[in-house]
Amino acid sequence: MVKNPFTPTFGVNPPLLVGRDDLIEEFAASLDDGPGASGRATIYTGARGTGKTVMLNKVQEVAKKNGWLVISETATPGFVNRLAMIHLPSILTDLVDQGKKRISGVTLPFGAGGATWDNPTATTVATNFRSQLELVTDILVEYETGVLITIDEIHYRQIEELREFGATIQHAFRESRNVAFAAAGLPSAVSPVLNDDVLTFLRRAERYNLGRVGLSDVEEAIREPIEKNGRQIDAAACTKAAQATGGYPFLIQLIGQYIWRQHPKEKTITSSDVAEGITAARRRMGSLVYEPALADISSVDRTFLVAMSQDDGPSKMSDICSRLGVSANYGGQYRLRLIEAGMIESTAYGEVDFVQPLLREYLGDRAVSLGGQVVDSTQAQ
Ligand SMILES: Nc1ncnc2c1ncn2[C@@H]1O[C@H](COP(=O)(O)OP(=O)(O)OP(=O)(O)O)[C@@H](O)[C@H]1O
Ligand SMILES: [Mg+2]
Incomplete structure (x- = not known):
C-alpha cells in the first residue's frame, strides 16, 4: 500500500507547495x-x-x-x-x-x-x-x-x-x-x-x-500528490475537497490526509470518500487549528468571534456591537485586531466574516447564550 502523501504537521513541507x-x-x-x-x-x-x-x-x-x-x-x-x-x-x-x-x-x-x-x-x-x-x-x-x-x-x-x-x-x-x-x-x-x-x-x-490559496491551486495541491502516488480522484470530488479547505494551507493537508485514508487500497478517491474524509477531518480541526488560534487572541476578541458565530453568513458590525453592548468605536477596535490576526475579514462596508468558515460552526457549538449575554466557553488559559 502506498504511503499517505499528505503532511498535516506544522513546519513540515507539503508534497506540493502551491500559491506561493x-x-x-x-x-x-x-x-x-x-x-x-x-x-x-x-x-x-x-x-x-x-x-x-x-x-x-x-x-x-x-x-x-x-x-x-x-x-x-x-x-x-x-x-x-x-x-x-x-x-x-x-x-x-x-x-x-x-x-x-x-x-x-x-x-x-x-x-x-x-x-x-x-x-x-x-x-x-x-x-x-x-x-x-x-x-x-x-x-x-x-x-x-x-x-x-x-x-x-x-x-x-x-x-x-x-x-x-x-x-x-x-x-x-x-x-x-x-x-x-x-x-x-x-x-x-x-x-x-x-x-x-x-x-x-x-x-x-x-x-x-500569507493568506488563503486560490481554489484551483488547492485542487492542484490535492490532486497532484494523489496521482504521483498511484491513485486518482474524480474532478467533482477534488473540487469538493478543495472547497472544504477554504484555501487554508493546513486544511489542504489535513483534508487531503483524511480523504486518502477512507479507502487507501482503492485506486480512485470518490465523492463519498471526500464527504467522509471532510467529516473526519473536521473533528480534528478543533484541537489542531481552532484552539491554538483562539489561544493566541485575547478573551475580549474571542467574545467578538462568538458573537459573530450567531450569524449564518457575514455579520453586520452594528449587530455585533449591540450583541456585545459596546460602542461602534470600541467594536471597530476589535475588528481591526481580528483582521490583523487573520481571523476575520471585511466582506462589505460595515460587514465582517470569518476567514475560515468552519470556525463559525466550531464556535457556534461552544457558545452558550446566558440572559442575552454571550459567554465564551472556549476561554483558553
Ligand atoms: N502553500 C501551501 N500549499 C500546500 N500546503 C501548505 C502550504 N503552506 C503550508 N502548507 C501545509 O500547511 C501546514 C502548516 O504550515 P506551516 O507549519 O508552515 O504553518 P505556519 O504558518 O508556520 O504555522 P504556525 O503559525 O503554527 O507556526 C503544513 O502541514 C504544511 O505542509
Ligand atoms: Mg510555523
Whole structure:
C-alpha cells in the first residue's frame, strides 16, 4: 500500500507547495539583484497554519540552490547569541578548512546545494554577532556568495534581541555585504516589532501576509500528490475537497490526509470518500487549528468571534456591537485586531466574516447564550 502523501504537521513541507510562486520568485530575484535589494529583508506573516515556516524552508532551499550559506534560527531567548557563538563560528571553521584545502590544490566551492548549519558542533568562541557576520561575509566575497539568516516565530517578547539583530543586519546592508534575512511570525506578534522606533529597518522590510490559496491551486495541491502516488480522484470530488479547505494551507493537508485514508487500497478517491474524509477531518480541526488560534487572541476578541458565530453568513458590525453592548468605536477596535490576526475579514462596508468558515460552526457549538449575554466557553488559559 502506498504511503499517505499528505503532511498535516506544522513546519513540515507539503508534497506540493502551491500559491506561493510569486513570493518565491521575489525572494530569488533579491539574491540575484545584489546587496541593497529590498527583498533581502523579508517578513512573512499569517495566521497559524498558513505556511510561514514552510515559506522559510522554501527560501532556504532557493538560497542553497544559489550556493548561499543558510542559518536557520527561531526567535527564542538567546538567538542572537546562538548566531554569534555557534552558527557563525561554525561557518567560519568550515570556511577556513575549505580555504586550507584550496591552498593544497583540492578546491572547493559550495556549488549548487550550498550548505546549512542547523546543528553546529564547532567549538564556540566568545565574540559578538556583528564581528562574526563581518568575518564570514568578508570571506564569502571570494566565493561570490552570501549568507541567508532565517528567523522563525518573531515575537515582540524578544524585542531587545531583535533590536540587536536588526542593527547588525542593517549595518551589514549599509556596507553592501551579501546578507539576506527572512523572518516569519503571527501578525499580532510581529506588528509591535514593526512599530518599534528602533527597528525602522524592519519596517522597511518586504512584508507579505500569507493568506488563503486560490481554489484551483488547492485542487492542484490535492490532486497532484494523489496521482504521483498511484491513485486518482474524480474532478467533482477534488473540487469538493478543495472547497472544504477554504484555501487554508493546513486544511489542504489535513483534508487531503483524511480523504486518502477512507479507502487507501482503492485506486480512485470518490465523492463519498471526500464527504467522509471532510467529516473526519473536521473533528480534528478543533484541537489542531481552532484552539491554538483562539489561544493566541485575547478573551475580549474571542467574545467578538462568538458573537459573530450567531450569524449564518457575514455579520453586520452594528449587530455585533449591540450583541456585545459596546460602542461602534470600541467594536471597530476589535475588528481591526481580528483582521490583523487573520481571523476575520471585511466582506462589505460595515460587514465582517470569518476567514475560515468552519470556525463559525466550531464556535457556534461552544457558545452558550446566558440572559442575552454571550459567554465564551472556549476561554483558553
Ligand atoms: N502553500 C501551501 N500549499 C500546500 N500546503 C501548505 C502550504 N503552506 C503550508 N502548507 C501545509 O500547511 C501546514 C502548516 O504550515 P506551516 O507549519 O508552515 O504553518 P505556519 O504558518 O508556520 O504555522 P504556525 O503559525 O503554527 O507556526 C503544513 O502541514 C504544511 O505542509
Ligand atoms: Mg510555523
